[in-house]
Amino acid sequence: MDAHGGVDLRVEISGISLQNPVLACSGTFGNGREMSAWMDIRRLGGVMTKAVTLDPCAGNPPPRVWETPSGMLNAIGLENKGLERFLEEDLPWLHDMGVPVWVNVAGFTAAEYVEVAREVSRAKIASALELNISCPNVKKGGLHFSADESEAERLVSAVKGAVDIPVYVKLSPRTGDLRGFAGAMVRAGADGISLINTMPAMAVDVETARPRLGNLTGGLSGPAIHPVAVQMVWEVAQEVDVPIIGMGGIWGWRDAVEMLMVGADAVAVGTLNFTDPTATLGVVEGIAAFMRRKGYRRVGELVDLARRGRSGAAG
Numbered sequence: 001m002d003a004h005g006g007v008d009l010r011v012e013i014s015g016i017s018l019q020n021p022v023l024a025c026s027g028t029f030g031n032g033r034e035m036s037a038w039m040d041i042r043r044l045g046g047v048m049t050k051a052v053t054l055d056p057c058a059g060n061p062p063p064r065v066w067e068t069p070s071g072m073l074n075a076i077g078l079e080n081k082g083l084e085r086f087l088e089e090d091l092p093w094l095h096d097m098g099v100p101v102w103v104n105v106a107g108f109t110a111a112e113y114v115e116v117a118r119e120v121s122r123a124k125i126a127s128a129l130e131l132n133i134s135c136p137n138v139k140k141g142g143l144h145f146s147a148d149e150s151e152a153e154r155l156v157s158a159v160k161g162a163v164d165i166p167v168y169v170k171l172s173p174r175t176g177d178l179r180g181f182a183g184a185m186v187r188a189g190a191d192g193i194s195l196i197n198t199m200p201a202m203a204v205d206v207e208t209a210r211p212r213l214g215n216l217t218g219g220l221s222g223p224a225i226h227p228v229a230v231q232m233v234w235e236v237a238q239e240v241d242v243p244i245i246g247m248g249g250i251w252g253w254r255d256a257v258e259m260l261m262v263g264a265d266a267v268a269v270g271t272l273n274f275t276d277p278t279a280t281l282g283v284v285e286g287i288a289a290f291m292r293r294k295g296y297r298r299v300g301e302l303v304d305l306a307r308r309g310r311s312g313a314a315g
């Protein structure tokens, strides 16, 4: 608390204590170690790992990223070293950093999700799981689960039955009935919701008449999607009573505060890490300075603004 001049940045979600509400988004921060050359990751609220699948995954053919006005297209395609090496090499290292870790779990079938989740939970060193049912860049699994509410419900309850750490479900901006879907995930056992994943998107090089990405289509992230994310977080916050981690185009402290004010209990910074690997720490300091300037003493006071709206007091 003293480090931030009388402002208390701590938040507790799903029984996990975060020293501040700023995490790093899955897939934009490696598994922490890569970023530790640039910054002290122990100063973060938490780290959300790159997606982990049961077997190693080579990902999509290049090119895999393309910069767009105010955003970035990617089609990485869940490239990762697989569960076994993740458990041996990455998770213990992250745990030794003493920072809460959300392990992002993906799979090509429901059984794969469950197995990865079970093994990560069994290792007893992750704080929580983030179920990635919203990746637009794979042909099986991923977004497919977001398209079918009852399939997603079955997946969440199967994972819950296999683990003893909190399970967050990561939602896609493609979700049709967002409130209904978020509510269904909570009833199926989700301990928290994170949102948003990238928006399915595409760009074409007109000179060659070829798509910019090897996968043809990809997911849009960065400032271009921020207002979409704010609206979605606001909507979900009015529907569910579980913690929400808000993400999507956070490009500085102001965007993070905005996300908290519409009901996110914590936020995660993604694409910004590619332009400035130390940006997350600037967001932490910026939130603290804003709170000091405005006289807020606890992060929860910002989040309460949205909750008050929900109870109708604002209207």
Ligand SMILES: Cc1cc2nc3c(=O)[nH]c(=O)nc-3n(C[C@H](O)[C@H](O)[C@H](O)COP(=O)(O)O)c2cc1C
Pocket (backbone or CB within 6 Å): 025, 026, 027, 028, 049, 050, 051, 072, 074, 076, 078, 104, 132, 135, 170, 196, 197, 198, 220, 221, 222, 223, 225, 247, 248, 249, 250, 268, 269, 270, 271, 272
């Ligand atoms: C290069 C890249 C890789 C990503 N990989 C994953 C992933 O493995 N799992 C996941 O759930 N989300 C992944 N995401 C989505 C981000 O975690 C985040 O939800 C999204 O990019 C929106 O936040 P941003 O606009 O701040 O980047 C990835 C995003 C990018 C840009």
